[in-house]
Amino acid sequence: MLASLYSRMALGCVEANRFLASVERLATFGLRADGGVERQALSEQEIEARKFLIGRARALGCKVEIDPCGNLFFTRAGAKLVPPVVMGSHIDTQPMGGRLDGAYGVLAGFEVLAALDDASIETSRPVTVVAWTNEEGSRFKPGAMGSGAFVEPSLLEHYQHAVGVDGVIFGEALAEARSAIEGALDCAPGFAMHAYLEAHIEQGPVLEQSGHSLAVVTGIQGVRWYEVRCQGCAAHAGTTPMSMRRDAVVLANNYLKRIVDLSGELSAQDIRITCGRWNVTPNSINTIASEALFTLDVRSPNYAGLDRFEATLEAERNMVENQALITIDRILEKAPTAFDERLQTLLARACQAATGTDPIRIMSGAFHDALHLAGHCPTAMIFVPSIGGVSHNPAEATQPDDLVLGVQALAYAVTSLAI
Ligand SMILES: [Zn+2]
Incomplete structure (x- = not known):
């Protein structure tokens, strides 16, 4: 009862103008002429943005810490020395x-920390804001390095050697960033957390189309990647009669068509398939292809869906003429993740307190740092809508009211966990 009173107080102290101004301010670090932002991991712009966050944390009286992978932690003290929210x-x-x-x-x-101050709420648990290093993976691969190395510190040794698209070594960029950032205390990765909550834009069109302002995220889809290789025999385009060819492109096309024809059925089972890459050998206009390779990216909220797709892939191959010339390799698998049920219930209550209506529940189509944290402590996410589903694009936007409602729900949930 008392918890919900404090939660409502914190929610009521979220200041829309202050929060929206902070979004504008952070966007100045790496602002592009087209209104978008380029602030790649450990770049000059990103280091400046880190300094800005540190300044803001200090003004709020927070402790600032950095772990070996450069993750920044900003902590508002609690009355007890217990794991933070x-x-x-x-x-x-x-x-x-x-x-x-x-x-x-x-x-x-940060807005939640400011709201807790404004509401003069002393929590028993510390409340921490984290900025994870290199989630995007666009400069250094893989993505979500910071949260990955937090949960599994031995990964950092391997990440140190990653070469950026600009030729810079991750370990060197990290060392440079760390020396540019002054006054952050060193902390060890993997420390205990009471809970982890991540608010994020949806980056897809589902929430906007539902007409809701907020969604509780139930988990993150599992992914499997396949390479499908179809063998043919290279021959002259002009001299080889149609009946005497072994054309790899035709074979690949026949097989892929069978799979694509099932996409309606698969979609009804929450399975999404994408054929994003084709490689044809020798890729010449007047030579029959000796090999055609295409990739499949398959996503499902659960293993059953991934397994069902794999069985379909095999079954359809057996229906194709010259099936022996088709080989299928699974080259990547990421397990589906389900978020903590109790936190989902709390977030639903928090969204209802902010918006006056029940939120929808959706599965995340994209990866997030929360994926790694889910193996470390109770974890959950809130989504706000993306206008037109657009993201990874300078035009990425969300209605300001929706952004603020998401912060209010976060304030409610965090207070309830920390009080
Ligand atoms: Zn993101």
């Missing part, structure tokens, strides 16, 4: 990114 996201962007992807969750966290 943590919220956050990332401030790095794609090369042609927007103002909200990642930045929204970090700035929402």
